Amino acid sequence: MTWHVAEEDLRAYAQGTLAPPLLWSADTHLTGCAQCRARLAHSTDPVALDAGWERLDAELDAPRQGLFERLLVRLGVADHTARLLTATPILRRSWLLAVLLLLGTTVLAVHVVGRPALFLALAPLLPLAGVALSFGPTLDPTYEMAVVAPLHGFRLLMIRTVAVLTAGLALNGLATLALPGYGLLALAWLLPALALTATALALTSRLGPVLAHSLVTGGWLTLLLTAQAPDTSTALSPFTTAGQSAAAAVAALAALLLYKARDRFDARPVGGFTDGGAL
Structure with a gap:
């Protein structure tokens, strides 16, 4: 020396x-x-x-904070909440790039076909899928940390859901900007997306995330195949004025049922459900 x-x-x-x-x-x-x-x-x-x-x-x-996590902490978000947000699996780069690619391909197909029905049918499912994949030990590398976090189970569910919905709706919104010719019709996916997500979360309290989101997805696809509105440019009744009103009502009702069932999410760790098992 x-x-x-x-x-x-x-x-x-x-x-x-x-x-x-x-x-x-x-x-x-x-x-x-x-x-x-x-x-x-x-x-x-x-x-x-x-x-x-x-x-x-x-x-x-001590774990090193990433850029997004440091930004959340500076904005006043608690350290553990910021970590849970930034560790959400669906916010990873691979998922976001895959969603962007899928939306880009769909928008291109809409421009070729000349009808927005394909985009309107797909867009509500992306936030729904993102929320479904945000919980559970299989996909979440921070599952154990989330389980022992000093948070009410319902609050943890909402933190993850808001993070996923923000990212998913932002990506869908970018895709909507690529369809300027359809005006407000290009935004007709928003209310169905909120209705589907709220309904799936409300069912999750009893059925678990896998079965609940699968049933909601199946119901949405069935509705698209059977509920036709030939007098509209979309030929899909969920995107008519009546359909949008129904979606808003379903979203409000599902949100109320979800709130009433909030204590059920403390019966087991969020994401620690068996397929089809009740909480």
Whole structure:
């Protein structure tokens, strides 16, 4: 060694008051310099030294915050809530890119065919699928952390749902901008998307996420195949004025039922359901 940690820096290090970058330099030096470690041991109270090493271990083991997580914390979101939000599996880059590709392909098909029915039928299912895939040990790498988080189960469900819906609706909104020729009709997917998601969440409290979302998806596809409105440009009645009104009513009713069933989400960890098993 051609240099050693200065005495005053060594004392500050032991007291936990040495600031970066001197702290990092001292850490690196002490790992390879027995002489400085001996000086530190002889000049420091053993209890204070042990406390200092514990603080160092805690800092080194602390998870590093990503850009989005740091932004949420700066906006006033609690640390654990920000971590749960940023760790939502559906917000990962691979999922977002896949959704963008699917929406882009659908918009291109609409321009070729000249009818928005395909986009309107698909768009409500994407937020629904995102919410369904946001819970459970299979897809969620932070499942154990979510289970032991000091949060009401219903609040955890809402945190994840809002995160997924925000991302999904934003992507759908971008795709809608690529269909300017259809005016407000291009936004007719929004109310059905909210109705489907709210209904699936309300059913999740009794059926679990897999069965509940599967039933809602099947019901939506059945409705599209059977409920025709030949006098409209979409030929799909869910996107008429009456259909939009019905979707709004279903969304409101499902939201009310979901709120009434909120305590059921504490009976088991969110996502820890068996297929078709009640909470």
